[in-house]
Amino acid sequence: MPCPKTPHLLQEYFSDDLAPLAGEELEKHLAQCADCNVELEALLTSQISLQQWQDQQVPHWDRGLELFKREHRSPSHQIGFWNRWQWLPTAASFAMLTIMVFSVSIASSESGFSISFGGDDEITESVQELFDQLQQTQRREMAELVARVESRQDSNNLQLLQAVVDQTQQATAENMDRVYAFFEQQRLIDLQDMRVGYQQLVESDYETIRSLELLAQFVSYESDVR
Amino acid sequence: MSLIDEDEALIAAALNGSAYAWEKLVKRYESKIYNYGMRLTGNAADAMDLMQEVFLGVYRNLHRFRGDAKFSSWIFRIAHNKAIDMNRRKRLMTASTRVIDGEESDVLDSIASPPQYEPDTQIGEQQQNGQVLKMLSQLPMEQRLIVELKVYQSQTFEEIADMQDISVNTAKTRFYTALKKLKVVSEENHALS
Numbered sequence: 476m477p478c479p480k481t482p483h484l485l486q487e488y489f490s491d492d493l494a495p496l497a498g499e500e501l502e503k504h505l506a507q508c509a510d511c512n513v514e515l516e517a518l519l520t521s522q523i524s525l526q527q528w529q530d531q532q533v534p535h536w537d538r539g540l541e542l543f544k545r546e547h548r549s550p551s552h553q554i555g556f557w558n559r560w561q562w563l564p565t566a567a568s569f570a571m572l573t574i575m576v577f578s579v580s581i582a583s584s585e586s587g588f589s590i591s592f593g594g595d596d597e598i599t600e601s602v603q604e605l606f607d608q609l610q611q612t613q614r615r616e617m618a619e620l621v622a623r624v625e626s627r628q629d630s631n632n633l634q635l636l637q638a639v640v641d642q643t644q645q646a647t648a649e650n651m652d653r654v655y656a657f658f659e660q661q662r663l664i665d666l667q668d669m670r671v672g673y674q675q676l677v678e679s680d681y682e683t684i685r686s687l688e689l690l691a692q693f694v695s696y697e698s699d700v701r
Numbered sequence: 702m703s704l705i706d707e708d709e710a711l712i713a714a715a716l717n718g719s720a721y722a723w724e725k726l727v728k729r730y731e732s733k734i735y736n737y738g739m740r741l742t743g744n745a746a747d748a749m750d751l752m753q754e755v756f757l758g759v760y761r762n763l764h765r766f767r768g769d770a771k772f773s774s775w776i777f778r779i780a781h782n783k784a785i786d787m788n789r790r791k792r793l794m795t796a797s798t799r800v801i802d803g804e805e806s807d808v809l810d811s812i813a814s815p816p817q818y819e820p821d822t823q824i825g826e827q828q829q830n831g832q833v834l835k836m837l838s839q840l841p842m843e844q845r846l847i848v849e850l851k852v853y854q855s856q857t858f859e860e861i862a863d864m865q866d867i868s869v870n871t872a873k874t875r876f877y878t879a880l881k882k883l884k885v886v887s888e889e890n891h892a893l894s
Contacts, residue, residue, distance in 0.1 A: 486877040491857040514884075521836070521883035525852050528833045533735040534749060538727040539756050540720055547718035 478510040485515055708772040716763060727756055730773070734780055740849055741784050741842075743834050751787055755780045777854060781846065781864055788842050839886045844879035851876050 484501055487493060493501070505511055573579065577592045708729070714722030734755050738748030758779045766775055837845055846865065850856045858876070862869045 482877065486873050489876060489880075490873060491859070517884040517888070518877075518880040521880050521887055522852060524836060524887065525833055525848065525883070527829045528736070528740065528853065529830055530732055530736045531739060531830065533731050533752070534745070536749070536753065538724050538731070539753075539760055540724055542757075542760065543715075543720050543723050547720065 478508050480504065480508070481511050481514050484511060485518060488515060489518075709768055712763060712766060712772065723760075730776055731756070733773075734776070737777070737780055737849065737853070738784070739830075740834070740837055740853065741845060742787070743838055747787065751780070751783055754783045754787070758783060774860070777850075778864055781850075784846070785842075836883050836886055840879050840882060844875050844882070847872060847875045848879050 484504060487497060488501060505515065580591050582589050582591070708726070711722045711726040711729075715726055731752060735748055735752045738751035738755075739745065742748050742751060755776065759776055762779070766772065837848065840848065843865075847861060850861045850864065851858075856864075858869045858872045862872045865872065867875075
């Protein structure tokens with residue numbers, strides 16, 4: 476019968492902090508109990524077998540360096556001289572837009588520079604007149620251009636249509652010729668076939684007549700014999 | 702400078718963006734984590750996956766490391782959690798594959814069964830390691846983790862209990878049960894040979 480103390484005692488044997496008194500007691504029991512001794516020896520053998528592990532070499536890998544470098548990339552290179560002036564084109568565009576929207580004019584005189592918003596009436600009228608003239612001219616030119624393009628387009632279309640018609644006619648005539656030739660050839664073949672047929676019929680009739688003559692001769696011969 | 706201080710110096714430098722410090726820190730622990738993964742998963746591919754997951758976890762949480770505990774304990778706690786996650790994922794995958802395949806076996810069977818080790822192909826010439834893996838494969842995950850922490854990481858039962866969120870007595874019992882099971886396996890192997 477196995478020792479009932481074995482599980483408890485051996486569990487304690489592997490403890491980290493076995494009290495000295497408990498240790499002595501354990502040693503005493505092990506000295507007397509063969510069951511516990513055998514069991515302990517087997518467990519220690521298992522433990523020693525596990526400790527035979529030899530560390531294996533790690534296969535090559537990048538150790539997360541790519542990720543590390545990507546996420547810790549220094550932002551210092553972004554604050555260069557040119558980067559500081561990136562706002563310049565935007566600011567220039569904004570200034571141009573302001574000048575256009577508010578009709579800003581800058582005039583220089585002996586007393587200095589003057590900046591005015593909105594245009595002079597006379598200047599505005601003359602600009603308007605010029606603008607109207609320009610618009611009319613452009614419309615006229617555009618109408619002429621459209622007319623020229625339309626006429627050219629018409630003539631092109633006409634030529635194209637003519638070419639298509641000619642081509643179609645030519646193709647139709649060729650096709651008709653081919654059909655006529657085909658029918659003619661077919662007619663000749665049919666005539667030939669008919670001729671051969673009649674010839675065969677005639678020969679067949681001739682054979683029949685010959686047979687009848689032979690039969691008649693045979694009959695007359697038979698009647699003569701009788 | 703002690704190893705712990707050196708770890709802390711490397712962590713500080715890595716947090717300041719030193720790739721060299723990061724690489725040195727990884728080099729110090731990669732072998733331990735990889736071998737830990739080998740013993741728990743039983744194959745090189747899973748061990749590699751586990752190691753990469755662990756170091757990614759370390760990288761993402763490095764700023765949270767306060768130095769209250771040793772870095773080695775901290776990294777092994779991450780490894781422990783990742784190993785449990787990986788095991789759970791594999792069990793789910795195995796269970797779902799069996800359901801898809803239409804096998805009528807109980808899902809619990811797949812949870813209880815240890816992963817299949819292929820010592821010959823995975824470990825090659827290291828016969829001894831193959832034997833160890835064969836033994837470990839007979840243990841369920843919870844006992845394998847205790848054996849790993851006790852035998853290979855030399856942790857106390859108190860540390861193991863704290864890491865696994867179990868009582869010290871449970872940790873002791875699991876370790877004893879594991880050794881007993883290995884004893885039976887060893888005896889069976891001897892009887893066969």
